[in-house]
Each structure stands twice: as C-alpha cells, then as structure tokens.
Amino acid sequence: MSSPSPLLSALLDLGYLAAAVAASPWILWRVATDARARTGLRERLGFPHRRAPIRPALWMHAVSVGEVQTGLPLLEAFQAAHPDWDRVLSTTTVTGQTVARSRRPDDRVVYFPLDWSGSVARAHDRLRPSAIVTVELELWPNFFLEAERRGIPLLIVNGRITERSVRRFRRLGPLVRRALRGVAAVCAQGSDHAERFRSLGVPPDRVQVTGNMKFDGAPRPSADPYAEPFVRRLGLRPGGTLWVGGSTHAPEEEILARVHAAVKTSRPGLRLVLVPRHPERADEVVKGVAAQGHRCYKSSLLTAASEPPQDLDDAVVVVDTVGELRKLYGVASLAFVGGSLVPHGGQNMLEPAAVGCPALFGPSVGNFRDIAEALTAAGAARIVPDAEALREAVAGLLARRDRLREMGEAGRRVVEEGRGATRRNLAVLEQAIAMGGTPPTPRSRHPDPFS
Structure with a gap:
C-alpha cells in the first residue's frame, strides 16, 4: 500500500482552518472565559x-x-x-x-x-x-x-x-x-x-x-463498600435506603429531584445522591435542586467539613469530584443511569449492574444499546420512558426488596458472562x-x- 499523500493532510488542514475561522468568535470567547479550554494547550x-x-x-x-x-x-x-x-x-x-x-x-x-x-x-x-x-x-x-x-x-x-x-x-x-x-x-x-x-x-x-x-x-463488588471514606463522609450507613442518579445530564437532575420528593412522602429516610456527568455543572445542579425545596450539599463541602451537617439525612447530595460514582453504586439500593431521558445516547449501565445495583434508564441508550438490551432481557434493568414512569418504577421497586435483590443478582451474572x-x-x-x-x-x- 502506498504512503498517504501529503495533499490529503493539506486538504484536511484547509477544512479545519475554514471551520476555525468561522467559529473564531466562539473559540476566542471560550479560551478567554473558560480555563479548561486553555488547559494542556502546549500538548x-x-x-x-x-x-x-x-x-x-x-x-x-x-x-x-x-x-x-x-x-x-x-x-x-x-x-x-x-x-x-x-x-x-x-x-x-x-x-x-x-x-x-x-x-x-x-x-x-x-x-x-x-x-x-x-x-x-x-x-x-x-x-x-x-x-x-x-x-x-x-x-x-x-x-x-x-x-x-x-x-x-x-x-x-x-x-x-x-x-x-x-x-x-x-x-x-x-x-x-x-x-x-x-x-x-x-x-x-x-x-x-x-x-x-x-x-x-x-x-x-x-x-x-x-x-x-x-x-x-x-468493578468487582467490594467486601465492605461502606468502609469507603467518601461513603462515610456522605453519611451513608448500612440499613439506609439510597438511590443514585449517575452520569446525569440537564435537566435529568431536576426530574430526579421531583421524583425523590414524591417517593419520599411514603419512604421517610430515603436518600438521593446525584452525580452529574460533568462535575463542573455542580453549582448549577445544586441551584436547580434547591429551587424545588430540597436541602442540597456539594460532596466536596461534606468531605472537607470536620462535622457533617445535622440535616444531612434529609438533604440531596451533588457529587462535584471525579471517581466516586462506582463507590456509590456499591451502597445504593437502586440507580438511575443518566444521559437517557435526554437525546444523548445513555451512559455506562454496566457499572451499577457489576456491583449488584438494579438500574433504571430512559429510552435514549444508542451508545450502549447492546448492553441495555442484555441487562433488560436478563431482568437486571428497566427502561423508563418518562418522568412519571421513573416515579412509578422507583416507588414500586423500593417497596419490593426481593425484586431488587433478584435484579442485582441478574446484573452481576450478565457482567461476569460478558468478560473476556x-x-x-x-x-x-x-x-x-x-x-x-x-x-x-x-x-x-x-x-x-x-x-
């Protein structure tokens, strides 16, 4: 096979240049206002x-x-x-x-x-x-x-x-x-x-x-997921009931907050932790959740505090650091996997399944279609088409511990069979x-x- 002609790269460069010139006002604005756009520029x-x-x-x-x-x-x-x-x-x-x-x-x-x-x-x-x-x-x-x-x-x-x-x-x-x-x-x-x-x-x-x-x-299931310092700092304890919104996109966090308020009326003590797909959105998420009447804390404030807030058990926590989601799936009774009630294509629903956490997700799962189909076919997950279906699924499943246990075991089997x-x-x-x-x-x- 002959080596690629330099003309191909020249044509690509011309195309990139034209696109950069057309988008230059936005590029310059982003570089000036967003430090992330300047990070690693030399590399x-x-x-x-x-x-x-x-x-x-x-x-x-x-x-x-x-x-x-x-x-x-x-x-x-x-x-x-x-x-x-x-x-x-x-x-x-x-x-x-x-x-x-x-x-x-x-x-x-x-x-x-x-x-x-x-x-x-x-x-x-x-x-x-x-x-x-x-x-x-x-x-x-x-x-x-x-x-x-x-x-x-x-x-x-x-x-x-x-x-x-x-x-x-x-x-x-x-x-x-x-x-x-x-x-x-x-x-x-x-x-x-x-x-x-x-x-x-x-x-x-x-x-x-x-x-x-x-x-x-x-991940493999941890012998004692509650031993994680991050989990302890969020006030999560054995015997409690937690559901997690993982890798969420706007406006999924506000949908989950509304569902949480509705379900919590019949399940006092229910906890919700939200993990936005992009942690830099944490302030925006906290504001939106608090506007619905919830007490709300960022996880970084809880991990830095010498003592947890007295009202933490009634608060929604928004995680604003990277690498914590798997730890939370390990102690959750139920998970909603985000990017799926919006036209994004879904996020990785294997992570909760691997540690025996039943998963819910919306219909937009194009990025993980094979995985979503395997989990739903095995009875390890459910698709919820909208906010009302999500509320019904959360309320119904939290009332049936035996069903949650069956879904969790099915999820672990799917993951183990798929390795290699x-x-x-x-x-x-x-x-x-x-x-x-x-x-x-x-x-x-x-x-x-x-x-």
Missing part, C-alpha cells in the same frame, strides 16, 4: 515533553473518563505482558486527565494533539510511539494518516460506531476512507459495529468482533505489533521550536 499543539526513545512505547488514546476506564484493563494487561515497553495515555478532556493521572501514575499522561498535520507530526516526533490504540471511536484523519506514514500499527479497540456517525463521516467522502484504509485492526464490540466500520473503508479482513471491554472494566474482550484485544494487538515490527520514526516536516 494539544503537539509539544508534549519528549520521551527518550530507549524503549518501545504503546500510545493509548481515550477521550474522556468512560473511555479511560474502559481502556485501562487492556493497558494493564499489556504492561504485564510487556514490562519492557513504555506506555503513553492521552485524553481530550480535563476530567479524563484527572482519572488517567490518578489511575496510571507511572505512565506518561498527555493531552491528545489537535488534528492539524503539524500538531500531530510534532506529537509523534516527541512521543515516538511503536504502536497506537484508540478506544471506541476516535477517528482523527490526520492522526491516522501520520501513523500510517511512519509505519506505526494503529488499532481501534472496543470499536463502536452509530449509523448517525457513519452518515456524518460519509460527508467527508474519500478522506475518511483513505484514513481508515491504513488501520491495522478494528476490534469491534458487535457485528453491527463491525459492518459499519467496513462500510467506511476499513479492509474487511482487518475487522473482527472481540466483544466489549466495558465488561472487563466493570480484553484478552482477545490483547492478542490482536500483539499480532499487529509482531507483523509490523518496531517502526522507525521519520523526521517531521514541521519545525519544533522547543527542540
């Missing part, structure tokens, strides 16, 4: 600190928190099999960086470069990867083309793509098809995703179904490395002022 422009090319390196890219957690089992398995390799983990979001740095303190953690050809080439020059893995769907054409030019095997693992994304990528025509033509392998979650990748131009013999690594990344994709993906990755060898790194065509 995003292709200037991470140089990695000494003494050892080969695996570069894994995971856009945000969910993808980081999904990819970590593979990174850990690769480290165990290849301790002589360095590891680079990149993210796009600030929250993803926080989790990546916390979970992988010995790895190089960086921000992913913008998909300009210069930024991508400089990042390659500085990090010198020997193999690249992208988690789920991170299709950046210049990045893919640069890896192909350098002879670096690039794999998509836990690959998933919706019909909507396929239609969007098809608008870019041959550019996307050419970028995907050089992919070493696609490890798809299911046969429908595999077929969509083939339709976009991935050679059919490089696409295979290996399953969903989210099953492998799902990480092992299969590791085998594909090792095969791609063996076939490609350790590639040389050609000198970038783009100057590096930090050399």
Whole structure:
C-alpha cells in the first residue's frame, strides 16, 4: 500500500482552518472565559515533553473518563505482558486527565494533539510511539494518516460506531476512507459495529468482533463498600435506603429531584445522591435542586467539613469530584443511569449492574444499546420512558426488596458472562505489533521550536 499523500493532510488542514475561522468568535470567547479550554494547550499543539526513545512505547488514546476506564484493563494487561515497553495515555478532556493521572501514575499522561498535520507530526516526533490504540471511536484523519506514514500499527479497540456517525463521516467522502484504509485492526464490540466500520473503508479482513471491554472494566463488588471514606463522609450507613442518579445530564437532575420528593412522602429516610456527568455543572445542579425545596450539599463541602451537617439525612447530595460514582453504586439500593431521558445516547449501565445495583434508564441508550438490551432481557434493568414512569418504577421497586435483590443478582451474572474482550484485544494487538515490527520514526516536516 502506498504512503498517504501529503495533499490529503493539506486538504484536511484547509477544512479545519475554514471551520476555525468561522467559529473564531466562539473559540476566542471560550479560551478567554473558560480555563479548561486553555488547559494542556502546549500538548494539544503537539509539544508534549519528549520521551527518550530507549524503549518501545504503546500510545493509548481515550477521550474522556468512560473511555479511560474502559481502556485501562487492556493497558494493564499489556504492561504485564510487556514490562519492557513504555506506555503513553492521552485524553481530550480535563476530567479524563484527572482519572488517567490518578489511575496510571507511572505512565506518561498527555493531552491528545489537535488534528492539524503539524500538531500531530510534532506529537509523534516527541512521543515516538511503536504502536497506537484508540478506544471506541476516535477517528482523527490526520492522526491516522501520520501513523500510517511512519509505519506505526494503529488499532481501534472496543470499536463502536452509530449509523448517525457513519452518515456524518460519509460527508467527508474519500478522506475518511483513505484514513481508515491504513488501520491495522478494528476490534469491534458487535457485528453491527463491525459492518459499519467496513462500510467506511476499513479492509474487511482487518475487522473482527472481540466483544466489549466495558465488561472487563466493570468493578468487582467490594467486601465492605461502606468502609469507603467518601461513603462515610456522605453519611451513608448500612440499613439506609439510597438511590443514585449517575452520569446525569440537564435537566435529568431536576426530574430526579421531583421524583425523590414524591417517593419520599411514603419512604421517610430515603436518600438521593446525584452525580452529574460533568462535575463542573455542580453549582448549577445544586441551584436547580434547591429551587424545588430540597436541602442540597456539594460532596466536596461534606468531605472537607470536620462535622457533617445535622440535616444531612434529609438533604440531596451533588457529587462535584471525579471517581466516586462506582463507590456509590456499591451502597445504593437502586440507580438511575443518566444521559437517557435526554437525546444523548445513555451512559455506562454496566457499572451499577457489576456491583449488584438494579438500574433504571430512559429510552435514549444508542451508545450502549447492546448492553441495555442484555441487562433488560436478563431482568437486571428497566427502561423508563418518562418522568412519571421513573416515579412509578422507583416507588414500586423500593417497596419490593426481593425484586431488587433478584435484579442485582441478574446484573452481576450478565457482567461476569460478558468478560473476556480484553484478552482477545490483547492478542490482536500483539499480532499487529509482531507483523509490523518496531517502526522507525521519520523526521517531521514541521519545525519544533522547543527542540
């Protein structure tokens, strides 16, 4: 296969430039007013600190928190099999960086470069990867083309793509098809995703179904979930009744607060903890919940306080830190998984199921359709089409402890039976490395002022 023409990257850069100029007022406003938009700017422009090319390196890219957690089992398995390799983990979001740095303190953690050809080439020059893995769907054409030019095997693992994304990528025509033509392998979650990748131009013999690594990344039940300091600081105790709104999006928090008020009239002592998908929304969520008459506290205030507030048992808690949701699922009687009563596509409902917490979610689950169908078919979860159905489900299930227990056990079985994709993906990755060898790194065509 011939190396990609530089003309392809030039065309992509022109397209990005046109989009940047059109959006420049918004971009400038966001950079000026939002510190997150300035975070990691040097790395995003292709200037991470140089990695000494003494050892080969695996570069894994995971856009945000969910993808980081999904990819970590593979990174850990690769480290165990290849301790002589360095590891680079990149993210796009600030929250993803926080989790990546916390979970992988010995790895190089960086921000992913913008998909300009210069930024991508400089990042390659500085990090010198020997193999690249992208988690789920991170299709950046210049990045893919640069890896192909350098002879670096690039794999998509836990690959998933919706019909909507396929239609969007098809608008870019041959550019996307050419970028995907050089992919070493696609490890798809299911046969429908595999077929969509083939339709976009991935050679059919490089696409295979290996399953969903989210099953492998799902937590194991803790022997004593109430021993977690975070859980204790929120005043959660054995024998209490807690339901959790996990990874919620606006206006789901206010819907859950209304449901909580209605159900609590017949269940005094019921607690609700809300965990917004984006913790920076915590102040907005607290304001909206308090406007409905609830006492409301941010979790960071509770963990910092020397003594808990006296009215904590009657208050709604909003979690404004990262990495706490799994701990809460472990002590919850019931969970609502967000991004599903709004047209977002849902969030990971395996996390509550893995620790035996029954799950409710709305009809918008396109990002997790296979998982949602498996859980509902097993009786481990229910779909609630609207706020009234959610109220009826919460009230009905909390009144039936035996049913909650059955749903929790069914969820654990589904998760355990679904594990194994990480092992299969590791085998594909090792095969791609063996076939490609350790590639040389050609000198970038783009100057590096930090050399």
